[in-house]
Amino acid sequence: MDLPEAEWRLLLKLAAEARAARDLSPRGALYPERAGDALATLSHPLSQHIYAPLIARIAAGPLVIAQVGQSLDGRIATAGGHSHYVNGIAALTHLHRLRALVDAVVIGASTAVLDDPQLTTRLVEGPNPVRVVLDPHRRVPRTARMFDEAAPAIAVRAAASDAMEGDGVLLLPAEHGIFGPATVLDGLAERGLRTVLIEGGGETISAFLRAERVDRLHVLLAPLLIGPGREAFKLPPLERLDAARRFRMTAQFLGDDVLLDCDLRAANESAADAYQHASTSR
Numbered sequence: 001m002d003l004p005e006a007e008w009r010l011l012l013k014l015a016a017e018a019r020a021a022r023d024l025s026p027r028g029a030l031y032p033e034r035a036g037d038a039l040a041t042l043s044h045p046l047s048q049h050i051y052a053p054l055i056a057r058i059a060a061g062p063l064v065i066a067q068v069g070q071s072l073d074g075r076i077a078t079a080g081g082h083s084h085y086v087n088g089i090a091a092l093t094h095l096h097r098l099r100a101l102v103d104a105v106v107i108g109a110s111t112a113v114l115d116d117p118q119l120t121t122r123l124v125e126g127p128n129p130v131r132v133v134l135d136p137h138r139r140v141p142r143t144a145r146m147f148d149e150a151a152p153a154i155a156v157r158a159a160a161s162d163a164m165e166g167d168g169v170l171l172l173p174a175e176h177g178i179f180g181p182a183t184v185l186d187g188l189a190e191r192g193l194r195t196v197l198i199e200g201g202g203e204t205i206s207a208f209l210r211a212e213r214v215d216r217l218h219v220l221l222a223p224l225l226i227g228p229g230r231e232a233f234k235l236p237p238l239e240r241l242d243a244a245r246r247f248r249m250t251a252q253f254l255g256d257d258v259l260l261d262c263d264l265r266a267a268n269e270s271a272a273d274a275y276q277h278a279s280t281s282r
């Protein structure tokens with residue numbers, strides 16, 4: 001069953017209220033109490049389990065969501081960068097809904113160059129986010145579709161370059177051409193952009209994951225094998241599994257794809273215990 005349009009409209013209204021509450025009290029607001037009644041009327045599993053909890057979280061302060069559409073073998077594109085499309089229309093619609101809930105959507109320069117995405121919400125009702133590209137080396141041309149008239153856009157460039165800061169340019173300090181994820185988020189927050197979707201690609205998401213700056217990760221797993229290609233995640237090696245982060249994860253089908261909703265702030269002690277137990281009972 002598709003998410004009913006009336007329900008999505010209600011979620012958009014609640015999200016606008018959550019953002020307003022957050023902006024009145026940026027360090028964390030209580031989700032307006034009256035929203036509780038409205039939330040109780042939601043019937044679709046995606047509203048109940050995915051969107052409503054996200055919206056409640058928006059009110060509570062800055063929030064970083066990352067999304068990745070990946071094959072069963074953990075690839076987001078072929079080695080040459082072809083990724084249209086890993087996921088089906090239901091997953092793509094979910095991505096557009098996420099865009100409608102956030103203030104800003106962030107991509108890496110390679111995604112901007114290879115995919116030339118618009119980063120709008122054209123598949124669903126709802127506001128377009130501010131579109132942001134991390135482009136320390138100024139590889140992304142101003143003719144890219146993300147700079148069209150549909151919504152504001154920002155190119156994040158290295159402060160040491162001869163770039164001029166203006167409406168569409170944010171200059172940030174970079175070390176060896178790399179912006180620290182916290183620096184990026186602070187720079188966006190100064191422009192009022194506090195709920196942020198990191199949309200890809202893998203290099204960009206991985207930097208935020210490594211810095212532990214992702215609160216919620218949505219993996220859209222497709223029944224597809226790509227073989228050698230661009231990886232969803234590039235993380236440092238671990239010596240032992242007990243050092244691995246374990247967190248709460250739920251699953252929802254979106255057409256033929258599966259949405260894995262990972263709450264990276266909720267440590268999963270029971271899973272850690274279960275794996276520990278399995279390793280001692282072998």
Ligand SMILES: NC(=O)c1ccc[n+]([C@@H]2O[C@H](COP(=O)([O-])OP(=O)(O)OC[C@H]3O[C@@H](n4cnc5c(N)ncnc54)[C@H](OP(=O)(O)O)[C@@H]3O)[C@@H](O)[C@H]2O)c1
Nearest residue numbers: 069076077081083108109110111178179200201202203204
């Ligand atoms: N399936 C999906 O969900 C999905 C989503 C998005 C993209 N994609 C695919 O992913 C591929 C691209 O992904 P990718 O991992 O190769 O690259 P990417 O993450 O799109 O872009 C990486 C580049 O962005 C810049 N960048 C990212 N983070 C930075 C930081 N913290 N500081 C400074 N610069 C930063 C750097 O540009 P410089 O190289 O100029 O330094 C970096 O090399 C494409 O093929 C695209 O089609 C798939």
